[in-house]
Amino acid sequence: MDLLRKSMRSPYLAGIIIGLLQIPAFLLVDTALGASSSFVTASGFLFSAFDSSVAEIKYFAKYMSKDKYFWQSALVTGIALGAFISYKASGRTSSFSSPSWRSLSVSPAALPRIIQGFIGGFVLLIGARIAGGCTSGHGISGLAQLSVGSSVAVVFMFVGGIIAANLLYKRS
Protein backbone atom coordinates (compact mmCIF):
# COMPACT_ATOMS: atom_id res chain seq x y z
CA MET A 1 0.00 0.00 0.00
CA ASP A 2 2.96 2.28 -0.60
CA LEU A 3 0.77 4.07 -3.12
CA LEU A 4 -1.43 5.35 -0.33
CA ARG A 5 1.27 5.90 2.25
CA LYS A 6 3.06 8.72 0.49
CA SER A 7 1.60 12.04 1.56
CA MET A 8 2.28 13.87 -1.67
CA ARG A 9 1.63 12.74 -5.21
CA SER A 10 1.87 14.33 -8.62
CA PRO A 11 -1.04 16.64 -9.49
CA TYR A 12 -0.79 15.30 -13.06
CA LEU A 13 -1.40 11.75 -11.86
CA ALA A 14 -4.36 12.95 -9.79
CA GLY A 15 -5.74 14.78 -12.82
CA ILE A 16 -5.38 11.73 -15.05
CA ILE A 17 -7.25 9.57 -12.51
CA ILE A 18 -10.03 12.13 -12.20
CA GLY A 19 -10.26 12.49 -15.99
CA LEU A 20 -10.62 8.71 -16.34
CA LEU A 21 -13.55 8.81 -13.90
CA GLN A 22 -15.53 10.48 -16.70
CA ILE A 23 -15.69 7.07 -18.39
CA PRO A 24 -17.83 5.31 -15.77
CA ALA A 25 -19.79 8.55 -15.23
CA PHE A 26 -20.82 8.80 -18.90
CA LEU A 27 -21.11 5.06 -19.55
CA LEU A 28 -22.94 3.96 -16.42
CA VAL A 29 -24.72 7.09 -15.16
CA ASP A 30 -25.06 8.99 -18.46
CA THR A 31 -23.81 12.17 -16.82
CA ALA A 32 -20.58 14.10 -16.19
CA LEU A 33 -18.60 14.44 -12.97
CA GLY A 34 -19.91 17.21 -10.77
CA ALA A 35 -20.31 18.14 -7.13
CA SER A 36 -22.46 21.20 -6.49
CA SER A 37 -25.83 19.67 -7.43
CA SER A 38 -25.54 17.43 -4.39
CA PHE A 39 -25.87 20.53 -2.20
CA VAL A 40 -29.30 21.22 -3.69
CA THR A 41 -30.35 17.60 -3.13
CA ALA A 42 -29.18 17.69 0.51
CA SER A 43 -30.58 21.14 1.29
CA GLY A 44 -33.88 20.17 -0.37
CA PHE A 45 -34.28 17.19 1.95
CA LEU A 46 -33.08 19.17 4.98
CA PHE A 47 -35.38 22.11 4.37
CA SER A 48 -38.36 19.90 3.59
CA ALA A 49 -38.21 18.83 7.24
CA PHE A 50 -39.20 22.40 8.20
CA ASP A 51 -40.97 23.59 5.09
CA SER A 52 -43.37 21.22 3.37
CA SER A 53 -43.53 23.44 0.28
CA VAL A 54 -39.91 22.74 -0.67
CA ALA A 55 -40.71 19.57 -2.60
CA GLU A 56 -43.21 21.59 -4.67
CA ILE A 57 -40.56 24.08 -5.77
CA LYS A 58 -39.59 22.82 -9.19
CA TYR A 59 -35.88 23.47 -8.74
CA PHE A 60 -35.62 21.46 -5.51
CA ALA A 61 -37.98 18.75 -6.79
CA LYS A 62 -35.71 18.07 -9.75
CA TYR A 63 -32.66 17.55 -7.55
CA MET A 64 -34.63 15.47 -5.04
CA SER A 65 -36.00 13.00 -7.56
CA LYS A 66 -33.54 12.19 -10.34
CA ASP A 67 -31.29 9.15 -9.89
CA LYS A 68 -28.17 10.93 -11.12
CA TYR A 69 -28.34 13.38 -8.21
CA PHE A 70 -28.40 10.51 -5.72
CA TRP A 71 -25.37 9.13 -7.53
CA GLN A 72 -23.67 12.53 -7.19
CA SER A 73 -24.52 12.72 -3.49
CA ALA A 74 -22.89 9.30 -3.08
CA LEU A 75 -19.92 10.59 -5.10
CA VAL A 76 -19.21 13.51 -2.76
CA THR A 77 -19.65 11.22 0.27
CA GLY A 78 -17.11 8.91 -1.37
CA ILE A 79 -14.72 11.85 -1.80
CA ALA A 80 -14.75 12.30 1.99
CA LEU A 81 -14.19 8.55 2.52
CA GLY A 82 -11.35 8.41 -0.01
CA ALA A 83 -9.63 11.45 1.46
CA PHE A 84 -10.02 9.91 4.92
CA ILE A 85 -8.38 6.64 3.79
CA SER A 86 -5.59 8.55 2.06
CA TYR A 87 -4.96 10.79 5.08
CA LYS A 88 -4.97 7.90 7.56
CA ALA A 89 -2.63 5.84 5.36
CA SER A 90 -0.15 8.70 5.15
CA GLY A 91 0.00 8.85 8.94
CA ARG A 92 -0.36 12.60 9.34
CA THR A 93 -1.91 14.22 12.36
CA SER A 94 -5.30 15.90 12.34
CA SER A 95 -5.92 19.56 13.01
CA PHE A 96 -8.98 21.78 13.30
CA SER A 97 -8.09 23.62 10.13
CA SER A 98 -5.53 23.23 7.39
CA PRO A 99 -1.93 24.16 8.34
CA SER A 100 -1.71 25.63 4.82
CA TRP A 101 -3.59 28.73 6.03
CA ARG A 102 -0.28 29.79 7.58
CA SER A 103 1.21 30.24 4.12
CA LEU A 104 -1.39 32.97 3.65
CA SER A 105 -0.65 34.59 7.03
CA VAL A 106 -4.17 33.65 8.08
CA SER A 107 -4.78 32.53 11.63
CA PRO A 108 -5.61 28.82 11.84
CA ALA A 109 -7.61 29.53 15.04
CA ALA A 110 -11.05 27.94 15.25
CA LEU A 111 -13.45 30.89 15.38
CA PRO A 112 -12.14 32.90 12.42
CA ARG A 113 -11.91 29.67 10.43
CA ILE A 114 -15.52 28.79 11.25
CA ILE A 115 -16.80 32.23 10.24
CA GLN A 116 -14.71 32.40 7.07
CA GLY A 117 -15.64 28.82 6.14
CA PHE A 118 -19.34 29.46 6.63
CA ILE A 119 -19.36 32.69 4.60
CA GLY A 120 -17.13 31.12 1.97
CA GLY A 121 -19.38 28.08 1.66
CA PHE A 122 -22.46 30.26 1.29
CA VAL A 123 -20.86 32.40 -1.45
CA LEU A 124 -19.41 29.29 -3.11
CA LEU A 125 -22.72 27.52 -3.54
CA ILE A 126 -24.72 30.60 -4.52
CA GLY A 127 -22.17 31.18 -7.27
CA ALA A 128 -22.09 27.54 -8.35
CA ARG A 129 -25.87 27.26 -8.48
CA ILE A 130 -26.28 30.54 -10.38
CA ALA A 131 -23.66 29.36 -12.89
CA GLY A 132 -25.22 25.90 -12.99
CA GLY A 133 -22.04 24.08 -12.04
CA CYS A 134 -18.81 24.25 -10.10
CA THR A 135 -15.14 23.60 -10.66
CA SER A 136 -15.96 19.96 -11.43
CA GLY A 137 -19.13 20.35 -13.50
CA HIS A 138 -18.15 23.44 -15.49
CA GLY A 139 -14.42 23.12 -15.05
CA ILE A 140 -13.23 19.57 -15.49
CA SER A 141 -16.37 18.18 -17.16
CA GLY A 142 -17.44 21.21 -19.18
CA LEU A 143 -14.03 21.79 -20.71
CA ALA A 144 -13.69 18.07 -21.50
CA GLN A 145 -16.87 18.45 -23.60
CA LEU A 146 -15.58 21.63 -25.23
CA SER A 147 -18.56 23.54 -23.84
CA VAL A 148 -18.46 27.24 -24.68
CA GLY A 149 -20.48 28.27 -21.62
CA SER A 150 -18.29 26.23 -19.28
CA SER A 151 -15.11 27.74 -20.70
CA VAL A 152 -16.49 31.23 -20.05
CA ALA A 153 -17.53 30.13 -16.53
CA VAL A 154 -13.98 28.91 -15.85
CA VAL A 155 -12.48 32.21 -17.01
CA PHE A 156 -14.76 34.13 -14.64
CA MET A 157 -14.04 31.70 -11.76
CA PHE A 158 -10.39 32.63 -12.15
CA VAL A 159 -11.25 36.34 -12.48
CA GLY A 160 -13.32 36.26 -9.28
CA GLY A 161 -10.78 34.10 -7.46
CA ILE A 162 -7.75 36.15 -8.46
CA ILE A 163 -9.38 39.46 -7.51
CA ALA A 164 -10.71 38.16 -4.19
CA ALA A 165 -7.47 36.37 -3.27
CA ASN A 166 -5.43 39.50 -3.98
CA LEU A 167 -7.77 41.63 -1.86
CA LEU A 168 -7.88 39.13 1.00
CA TYR A 169 -4.38 37.69 1.17
CA LYS A 170 -1.98 39.89 -0.77
CA ARG A 171 -0.24 41.16 2.35
CA SER A 172 0.86 37.60 3.19
Added chain:
Amino acid sequence: MDIFWLVILGLTMGMVFGIALEKSRVMEPGVLINQFLFRDFTMLKMFLAATATGLVSLSALTAFGIAELHPKGFVVGNIIIGGTILGIGIAIAGACPGTVFAQIGRGYKDAWFTITGGLLGAAFYGYNKSVIDGALDLGNLGKITYADFVPSVPFWMLGLGTSALLVVFMFALESYRPWTSDRKDASGGLGHSPAE
Protein backbone atom coordinates in the same frame (compact mmCIF):
# COMPACT_ATOMS: atom_id res chain seq x y z
CA MET B 1 -29.23 1.16 -13.18
CA ASP B 2 -30.84 0.32 -9.86
CA ILE B 3 -30.56 3.16 -7.32
CA PHE B 4 -28.71 0.88 -4.89
CA TRP B 5 -25.98 0.17 -7.44
CA LEU B 6 -25.86 3.84 -8.47
CA VAL B 7 -25.08 4.75 -4.87
CA ILE B 8 -22.43 2.00 -4.58
CA LEU B 9 -20.93 3.19 -7.86
CA GLY B 10 -20.97 6.81 -6.67
CA LEU B 11 -19.27 5.91 -3.38
CA THR B 12 -16.60 3.87 -5.17
CA MET B 13 -15.88 6.54 -7.77
CA GLY B 14 -15.91 9.19 -5.06
CA MET B 15 -13.32 7.27 -3.04
CA VAL B 16 -10.96 7.25 -6.01
CA PHE B 17 -11.69 10.96 -6.54
CA GLY B 18 -11.07 11.69 -2.85
CA ILE B 19 -7.76 9.82 -2.75
CA ALA B 20 -6.60 11.76 -5.83
CA LEU B 21 -7.62 15.09 -4.27
CA GLU B 22 -5.95 14.28 -0.95
CA LYS B 23 -2.72 12.90 -2.39
CA SER B 24 -2.27 15.79 -4.81
CA ARG B 25 -2.99 18.32 -1.99
CA VAL B 26 -5.42 20.14 -4.29
CA MET B 27 -7.89 20.12 -1.42
CA GLU B 28 -5.66 22.28 0.78
CA PRO B 29 -6.94 25.87 1.11
CA GLY B 30 -3.38 27.14 0.72
CA VAL B 31 -2.95 25.31 -2.59
CA LEU B 32 -6.15 26.70 -4.12
CA ILE B 33 -5.67 30.26 -2.89
CA ASN B 34 -1.96 30.36 -3.76
CA GLN B 35 -2.95 29.35 -7.29
CA PHE B 36 -5.02 32.52 -7.49
CA LEU B 37 -1.95 34.41 -6.22
CA PHE B 38 0.25 32.56 -8.78
CA ARG B 39 2.51 31.19 -6.05
CA ASP B 40 1.52 27.53 -6.41
CA PHE B 41 0.50 25.87 -9.67
CA THR B 42 -0.68 22.52 -8.27
CA MET B 43 -4.34 23.28 -8.95
CA LEU B 44 -3.80 24.36 -12.55
CA LYS B 45 -1.68 21.27 -13.23
CA MET B 46 -4.24 18.88 -11.82
CA PHE B 47 -7.02 20.75 -13.63
CA LEU B 48 -5.22 20.63 -17.01
CA ALA B 49 -4.40 16.93 -16.63
CA ALA B 50 -8.01 16.13 -15.68
CA THR B 51 -9.34 18.12 -18.64
CA ALA B 52 -6.88 16.58 -21.13
CA THR B 53 -7.65 13.05 -19.88
CA GLY B 54 -11.38 13.78 -19.88
CA LEU B 55 -11.13 14.97 -23.50
CA VAL B 56 -9.39 11.73 -24.53
CA SER B 57 -11.91 9.64 -22.55
CA LEU B 58 -14.92 11.38 -24.11
CA SER B 59 -13.35 11.37 -27.58
CA ALA B 60 -13.07 7.58 -27.32
CA LEU B 61 -16.58 7.10 -25.95
CA THR B 62 -18.20 9.28 -28.62
CA ALA B 63 -16.05 7.89 -31.47
CA PHE B 64 -17.30 4.39 -30.60
CA GLY B 65 -20.80 5.80 -30.23
CA ILE B 66 -21.27 4.38 -26.75
CA ALA B 67 -21.91 7.63 -24.86
CA GLU B 68 -23.59 10.96 -25.43
CA LEU B 69 -22.18 14.31 -24.35
CA HIS B 70 -24.07 16.50 -21.88
CA PRO B 71 -22.64 20.02 -22.17
CA LYS B 72 -24.21 22.63 -19.91
CA GLY B 73 -26.11 25.57 -21.38
CA PHE B 74 -24.53 28.97 -21.89
CA VAL B 75 -26.89 31.18 -19.90
CA VAL B 76 -24.82 34.32 -20.37
CA GLY B 77 -25.59 36.38 -17.25
CA ASN B 78 -25.70 33.34 -14.96
CA ILE B 79 -22.41 31.99 -16.26
CA ILE B 80 -20.53 35.30 -15.95
CA ILE B 81 -21.91 36.43 -12.58
CA GLY B 82 -22.21 32.93 -11.10
CA GLY B 83 -18.70 32.04 -12.22
CA THR B 84 -17.29 35.21 -10.67
CA ILE B 85 -19.16 34.66 -7.37
CA LEU B 86 -17.99 31.04 -7.32
CA GLY B 87 -14.38 32.18 -7.76
CA ILE B 88 -14.77 34.66 -4.90
CA GLY B 89 -16.25 31.85 -2.80
CA ILE B 90 -13.27 29.60 -3.52
CA ALA B 91 -10.92 32.38 -2.39
CA ILE B 92 -12.88 32.96 0.83
CA ALA B 93 -13.53 29.32 1.72
CA GLY B 94 -10.28 27.88 0.39
CA ALA B 95 -12.40 25.13 -1.11
CA CYS B 96 -14.56 24.12 -4.06
CA PRO B 97 -17.91 22.34 -3.69
CA GLY B 98 -16.05 19.06 -4.33
CA THR B 99 -12.77 19.57 -2.48
CA VAL B 100 -14.56 20.60 0.72
CA PHE B 101 -15.56 16.94 1.12
CA ALA B 102 -11.92 15.91 0.85
CA GLN B 103 -11.21 18.42 3.64
CA ILE B 104 -13.84 16.63 5.75
CA GLY B 105 -12.08 13.32 5.08
CA ARG B 106 -8.73 14.91 5.89
CA GLY B 107 -10.14 15.75 9.33
CA TYR B 108 -10.40 19.53 9.01
CA LYS B 109 -13.31 20.40 11.26
CA ASP B 110 -13.84 23.88 9.80
CA ALA B 111 -14.91 22.24 6.54
CA TRP B 112 -18.19 21.22 8.23
CA PHE B 113 -19.03 24.92 8.49
CA THR B 114 -18.15 25.47 4.83
CA ILE B 115 -20.62 22.70 3.95
CA THR B 116 -23.25 24.22 6.26
CA GLY B 117 -22.80 27.58 4.54
CA GLY B 118 -22.96 25.81 1.19
CA LEU B 119 -26.24 24.07 2.03
CA LEU B 120 -27.74 27.43 2.99
CA GLY B 121 -26.33 29.03 -0.16
CA ALA B 122 -27.86 26.31 -2.34
CA ALA B 123 -31.18 26.69 -0.50
CA PHE B 124 -31.06 30.49 -0.87
CA TYR B 125 -30.67 30.12 -4.61
CA GLY B 126 -33.37 27.44 -4.75
CA TYR B 127 -35.90 29.69 -2.99
CA ASN B 128 -34.97 32.79 -5.00
CA LYS B 129 -34.09 31.26 -8.35
CA SER B 130 -36.66 33.16 -10.42
CA VAL B 131 -35.73 36.55 -8.94
CA ILE B 132 -31.97 35.95 -9.30
CA ASP B 133 -32.19 34.47 -12.80
CA GLY B 134 -34.51 37.30 -13.85
CA ALA B 135 -32.05 39.93 -12.63
CA LEU B 136 -29.17 38.25 -14.46
CA ASP B 137 -31.02 37.58 -17.70
CA LEU B 138 -28.70 38.39 -20.60
CA GLY B 139 -29.93 35.68 -22.89
CA ASN B 140 -29.33 31.98 -23.30
CA LEU B 141 -27.07 30.68 -26.05
CA GLY B 142 -27.97 27.07 -25.29
CA LYS B 143 -25.74 24.02 -25.02
CA ILE B 144 -23.18 25.14 -27.56
CA THR B 145 -19.75 23.57 -27.79
CA TYR B 146 -16.66 24.58 -29.76
CA ALA B 147 -17.30 21.50 -31.91
CA ASP B 148 -20.51 23.20 -33.15
CA PHE B 149 -18.41 25.88 -34.89
CA VAL B 150 -16.77 23.23 -37.10
CA PRO B 151 -19.60 20.80 -37.90
CA SER B 152 -17.50 18.96 -40.48
CA VAL B 153 -14.97 17.86 -37.85
CA PRO B 154 -16.06 15.05 -35.51
CA PHE B 155 -15.85 15.65 -31.75
CA TRP B 156 -13.16 13.04 -31.22
CA MET B 157 -10.80 14.77 -33.64
CA LEU B 158 -11.28 18.15 -31.98
CA GLY B 159 -11.11 16.54 -28.55
CA LEU B 160 -7.82 14.75 -29.22
CA GLY B 161 -6.37 17.88 -30.82
CA THR B 162 -7.31 20.07 -27.87
CA SER B 163 -5.99 17.44 -25.49
CA ALA B 164 -2.65 17.39 -27.35
CA LEU B 165 -2.42 21.19 -27.04
CA LEU B 166 -3.09 20.95 -23.30
CA VAL B 167 -0.37 18.30 -22.95
CA VAL B 168 2.14 20.58 -24.73
CA PHE B 169 1.13 23.41 -22.41
CA MET B 170 1.54 21.12 -19.39
CA PHE B 171 5.06 20.12 -20.46
CA ALA B 172 5.95 23.80 -20.86
CA LEU B 173 4.47 24.60 -17.45
CA GLU B 174 6.29 21.67 -15.87
CA SER B 175 9.66 22.68 -17.28
CA TYR B 176 9.08 26.26 -16.16
CA ARG B 177 7.90 25.09 -12.78
CA PRO B 178 8.27 21.44 -11.68
CA TRP B 179 5.39 20.22 -9.51
CA THR B 180 7.77 19.14 -6.76
CA SER B 181 8.83 22.76 -6.31
CA ASP B 182 5.31 24.12 -5.92
CA ARG B 183 4.51 23.80 -2.29
CA LYS B 184 8.06 24.51 -1.14
CA ASP B 185 7.78 28.25 -1.46
CA ALA B 186 4.09 28.70 -0.96
CA SER B 187 2.04 26.22 0.96
CA GLY B 188 4.14 25.90 4.09
CA GLY B 189 3.93 22.65 5.96
CA LEU B 190 2.19 20.67 3.25
CA GLY B 191 3.28 17.09 3.17
CA HIS B 192 7.01 17.49 2.61
CA SER B 193 7.91 15.16 5.39
CA PRO B 194 5.95 12.20 6.67
CA ALA B 195 6.25 13.81 10.09
CA GLU B 196 3.97 16.71 9.19
